[in-house]
Amino acid sequence: MRRASPPLLGIDLSSSSVKVVELVPGQKAGIRLQRYAIESIERGAIADGNVENPDQVAEALARALRRMGTRTREAALALPSSAVITKRIALPAGLDEEDYELQVESEASQYIPFAIEEVNLDFQILGPAAGGDDEVEVLLAASRKEKVEDRVAVAEMCGLRPVVMDIDAYAARSALDHAAAFLPNNGQGLVLAVFDIGSSATHLSIVLNGQTIFEREQAFGGMQLTQDLVRLYGLTVEEAEIKKKTGELPENFRTDVLQPFLEQGAIDVTRALQFFFTSTPYTRVDRIFLAGGSSVVPGLVEAIAERTQVQTEILSPFQGMEIAETIREKQLRVDAPALLTACGLAMRRFDA
Numbered sequence: 001m002r003r004a005s006p007p008l009l010g011i012d013l014s015s016s017s018v019k020v021v022e023l024v025p026g027q028k029a030g031i032r033l034q035r036y037a038i039e040s041i042e043r044g045a046i047a048d049g050n051v052e053n054p055d056q057v058a059e060a061l062a063r064a065l066r067r068m069g070t071r072t073r074e075a076a077l078a079l080p081s082s083a084v085i086t087k088r089i090a091l092p093a094g095l096d097e098e099d100y101e102l103q104v105e106s107e108a109s110q111y112i113p114f115a116i117e118e119v120n121l122d123f124q125i126l127g128p129a130a131g132g133d134d135e136v137e138v139l140l141a142a143s144r145k146e147k148v149e150d151r152v153a154v155a156e157m158c159g160l161r162p163v164v165m166d167i168d169a170y171a172a173r174s175a176l177d178h179a180a181a182f183l184p185n186n187g188q189g190l191v192l193a194v195f196d197i198g199s200s201a202t203h204l205s206i207v208l209n210g211q212t213i214f215e216r217e218q219a220f221g222g223m224q225l226t227q228d229l230v231r232l233y234g235l236t237v238e239e240a241e242i243k244k245k246t247g248e249l250p251e252n253f254r255t256d257v258l259q260p261f262l263e264q265g266a267i268d269v270t271r272a273l274q275f276f277f278t279s280t281p282y283t284r285v286d287r288i289f290l291a292g293g294s295s296v297v298p299g300l301v302e303a304i305a306e307r308t309q310v311q312t313e314i315l316s317p318f319q320g321m322e323i324a325e326t327i328r329e330k331q332l333r334v335d336a337p338a339l340l341t342a343c344g345l346a347m348r349r350f351d352a
């Protein structure tokens, strides 16, 4: 982290918004959150992780960049995990780069259900393989070219140079690992369950000692709450999104809308944990972290803590970082949990 690290923007193109984070080296070493922006995108412009309407996504990204007022042009983006096939394979140790490329390509063709010409292939040598010293473990990642190109195109429309294409879950994991370092004993030995509660889905990852030991996707998300507001109070989706954040809602909102939503969230989280217990040898979770834009819905932390009887808190990826004076602390507290992936991407700047 001491080395000069070239500027980089972390850009998360998700179903509800475009999120951009810029991290810079801190004044007292470490990392400083310099600026960020969240700009909502038209509904359907990104669906199921696919860029359906590049113009609309680029428009939102351009707005975010303008609001941030950044001059940085290099960008780290992510593909949704669902668009990437990953596989760990063992290959002979000590080959040169080109030979690894050839080996990876021939191995990959066994796992990939489409023609190799249509695929972007990448790999990373993870370290010695379990089998012995003469082999290394290699992580292979493959995605359809068009998925990569769609995202590159959006960035380029905004005058950016994409230099990193990550996987969203991996980026979120980097951000979590950074935050976990602030737990007692660096979080070692703790079973950590992270629920990323977004707009249309909740993604659960359970991590122990730096390893993801369980993952699951559920349908619970903030869109349900938005749609309830639309249905009950005759609002447009845009109006509902605003009122959800300002809390300017009729009196029966708490009892008739919010309460059932919290109840549903707590039940879904409990079910997911039960599924974890029954399908793995593990019997406990030590800490629940909530991330994603919907984690800040008032009462959700409490509802989940009460039903699961597990210590629950909101995860801020910027924990322990310096924060630029221009950023309003109160606003950041609301926005931070949604920036997990964007923050993880921006942290790629500091990779050794």
Ligand SMILES: Nc1ncnc2c1ncn2[C@@H]1O[C@H](COP(=O)(O)OP(=O)(O)OP(=O)(O)O)[C@@H](O)[C@H]1O
Binding pocket: 014, 015, 016, 017, 197, 198, 199, 200, 201, 202, 221, 222, 223, 226, 241, 244, 245, 291, 292, 293, 294, 295, 296, 297, 334, 338
């Ligand atoms: N202050 C807030 N109060 C309540 N809900 C909020 C707040 N800020 C954002 N949300 C909700 O969070 C959701 C967006 O969260 P996030 O940005 O994590 O989702 P996403 O990554 O775009 O969606 P998905 O992961 O489902 O593709 C929306 O439903 C939005 O209404």
Ligand SMILES: [Mg+2]
Binding pocket: 014, 196, 198, 199, 292
């Ligand atoms: Mg999300």
